Amino acid sequence: MKFEVTILGSSSATPVFNRNPSAQLLNCNEKFYLIDCGEGTQQQLTKYNLKAARIDYIFISHLHGDHYFGLIGLLSSLHLNGRTKAMQIFGPKPLLEILEIQFKYSDTSLRYPLEFFPIEADESRLIFENQDLIVKTIVLNHRIPTTGFVFQQKQRQRKLIKELTEEIPMAYYTALKKGLDVELPDGKVLKSEDYTTPPDPPRSYAYCSDTMYDERYFPVIAGCNTLYHEATFMHELLDRANETHHTTALQAGEIAKVNRIDKLIIGHFSSRYKTLQMLLEETQSVFENTELAIEGKTFQL
Amino acid sequence: MKFEVTILGSSSATPVFNRNPSAQLLNCNEKFYLIDCGEGTQQQLTKYNLKAARIDYIFISHLHGDHYFGLIGLLSSLHLNGRTKAMQIFGPKPLLEILEIQFKYSDTSLRYPLEFFPIEADESRLIFENQDLIVKTIVLNHRIPTTGFVFQQKQRQRKLIKELTEEIPMAYYTALKKGLDVELPDGKVLKSEDYTTPPDPPRSYAYCSDTMYDERYFPVIAGCNTLYHEATFMHELLDRANETHHTTALQAGEIAKVNRIDKLIIGHFSSRYKTLQMLLEETQSVFENTELAIEGKTFQL
Numbered sequence: 001m002k003f004e005v006t007i008l009g010s011s012s013a014t015p016v017f018n019r020n021p022s023a024q025l026l027n028c029n030e031k032f033y034l035i036d037c038g039e040g041t042q043q044q045l046t047k048y049n050l051k052a053a054r055i056d057y058i059f060i061s062h063l064h065g066d067h068y069f070g071l072i073g074l075l076s077s078l079h080l081n082g083r084t085k086a087m088q089i090f091g092p093k094p095l096l097e098i099l100e101i102q103f104k105y106s107d108t109s110l111r112y113p114l115e116f117f118p119i120e121a122d123e124s125r126l127i128f129e130n131q132d133l134i135v136k137t138i139v140l141n142h143r144i145p146t147t148g149f150v151f152q153q154k155q156r157q158r159k160l161i162k163e164l165t166e167e168i169p170m171a172y173y174t175a176l177k178k179g180l181d182v183e184l185p186d187g188k189v190l191k192s193e194d195y196t197t198p199p200d201p202p203r204s205y206a207y208c209s210d211t212m213y214d215e216r217y218f219p220v221i222a223g224c225n226t227l228y229h230e231a232t233f234m235h236e237l238l239d240r241a242n243e244t245h246h247t248t249a250l251q252a253g254e255i256a257k258v259n260r261i262d263k264l265i266i267g268h269f270s271s272r273y274k275t276l277q278m279l280l281e282e283t284q285s286v287f288e289n290t291e292l293a294i295e296g297k298t299f300q301l
Numbered sequence: 302m303k304f305e306v307t308i309l310g311s312s313s314a315t316p317v318f319n320r321n322p323s324a325q326l327l328n329c330n331e332k333f334y335l336i337d338c339g340e341g342t343q344q345q346l347t348k349y350n351l352k353a354a355r356i357d358y359i360f361i362s363h364l365h366g367d368h369y370f371g372l373i374g375l376l377s378s379l380h381l382n383g384r385t386k387a388m389q390i391f392g393p394k395p396l397l398e399i400l401e402i403q404f405k406y407s408d409t410s411l412r413y414p415l416e417f418f419p420i421e422a423d424e425s426r427l428i429f430e431n432q433d434l435i436v437k438t439i440v441l442n443h444r445i446p447t448t449g450f451v452f453q454q455k456q457r458q459r460k461l462i463k464e465l466t467e468e469i470p471m472a473y474y475t476a477l478k479k480g481l482d483v484e485l486p487d488g489k490v491l492k493s494e495d496y497t498t499p500p501d502p503p504r505s506y507a508y509c510s511d512t513m514y515d516e517r518y519f520p521v522i523a524g525c526n527t528l529y530h531e532a533t534f535m536h537e538l539l540d541r542a543n544e545t546h547h548t549t550a551l552q553a554g555e556i557a558k559v560n561r562i563d564k565l566i567i568g569h570f571s572s573r574y575k576t577l578q579m580l581l582e583e584t585q586s587v588f589e590n591t592e593l594a595i596e597g598k599t600f601q602l
Binding site: 063 | 314317321341347365366367370371373374377382393395396399405408445
């Protein structure tokens with residue numbers, strides 16, 4: 001099952017040096033989940049040949065503009081381009097008010113249903129579930145209410161061993177894949193474990209947009225396979241990071257290490273850094289398996 | 302005196318084919334006036350090495366998103382980059398409500414004064430005047446209240462003929478430049494017309510963003526030197542143009558011709574046109590001196 005994320009924006013606060021504000025596109029089993037939507041996200045999607053029309057779910061972490069100013073434009077373009085299927089949006093409650101006031105004054109009645117699910121940033125909650133994954137919030141520590149998101153694949157069924165099962169009626173496949181033993185009409189019992197192999201373990205991706213180092217959210221991200229974490233500043237600017245409720249590159253590495261993450265992606269880089277290599281090296285000094293969130297890059301999760 | 306406009310966006314409705322939504326930067330005597338501000342305008346300014354910080358006046362024609370979705374991001378970036386000088390914004394009254402709700406929920410107190418001047422779209426009005434120019438609104442005919450803008454240089458003073466005036470005390474320059482004759486202490490009279498030449502005639506630029514053909518606004522744009530006019534569709538789509546309250550390329554040419562414009566710039570091209578040559582040719586079949594609004598291009602006015 002495909003489980004990958006493409007970076008559309010890695011900049012903090014203001015767009016600079018060809019870095020766009022935060023946005024990522026998650027592809028899970030050919031369903032598309034947009035995570036944050038800074039200004040210019042629709043142009044970024046076009047640039048990387050990703051179809052905005054295929055997005056069905058949008059998750060907004062908080063109401064600082066570099067995480068949502070592109071949303072109204074994206075939704076408007078989908079409307080103008082004839083979308084009819086519903087769009088589900090998860091975000092802070094006032095986001096709907098911000099969208100509706102703009103639709104009102106442009107006299108826009110969306111051609112598609114917009115389904116809005118307000119997020120509270122008080123405790124980690126399960127906010128979404130479908131056949132492929134569940135989404136939980138991560139309560140982050142930023143200047144305004146902010147949540148990250150854990151996208152966790154669901155436990156999949158066991159896999160049939162094709163050579164062994166092709167003689168068995170298909171009617172029994174479902175039970176075997178569920179791990180159940182089945183009895184044939186002649187009394188013969190087929191043990192699931194003989195005809196199937198265990199499923200791939202479910203994988204998980206945690207997205208921590210804007211936050212300062214705060215151990216209270218560690219339990220929610222602990223053990224995730226991949227963690228995206230902001231690393232706005234070098235550690236020499238720790239005071240500035242604390243003051244603005246952001247994380248340093250060194251801290252991002254520590255967070256990944258402490259929480260037994262397999263792979264760390266850092267992003268949300270301050271506009272003061274024209275190049276990013278030193279941020280990467282600082283994080284890698286603590287946590288080796290780190291990569292930079294670079295516009296257009298796709299990570300297998 | 303510098304009087305030029307740079308195109309930042311020429312697309313209608315949705316960004317396509319590297320065309321951005323509407324935005325133009327007017328430079329009049331090294332003061333900068335932004336006209337409309339579609340999504341990605343701040344990125345466009347960066348792309349063309351234009352300094353957002355130098356903009357002091359912003360004019361928004363109407364509240365369709367392709368004309369203002371970039372404004373909140375631009376204003377936020379100026380705030381984050383430490384702007385302290387005031388920004389004057391002219392636009393439909395609800396625009397302020399749209400901005401304020403977003404500042405409120407991001408807990409942003411702008412570091413610079415935002416001075417907002419609501420525009421009514423009921424009749425043409427003088428809405429701004431400084432030493433260089435006046436700005437008048439053009440009441441357009443679109444689906445929601447919409448105004449264009451005429452930027453008209455003020456009558457300048459007569460120009461001193463340097464070789465003739467260098468023997469005259471500087472104290473008399475001002476009067477001579479104003480066209481007044483002056484009497485020297487010895488009784489000699491200096492005639493202004495002998496020592497000065499007429500000023501360059503004031504020039505004017507009319508911006509008609511979104512509108513259908515409507516003769517009611519012709520008197521306001523008549524005789525302007527340069528007219529930017531939308532030309533969303535080819536004339537074969539006249540019905541669609543009327544239905545959506547837009548103008549065809551042919552009509553744009555007729556408007557320029559009827560109103561004795563010197564030079565016409567067409568823009569706001571529908572996303573259905575991948576290339577623009579046929580739109581240009583259609584307009585030029587009626588009005589020869591037409592150019593396309595192309596991103597990054599600067600027109601001397």
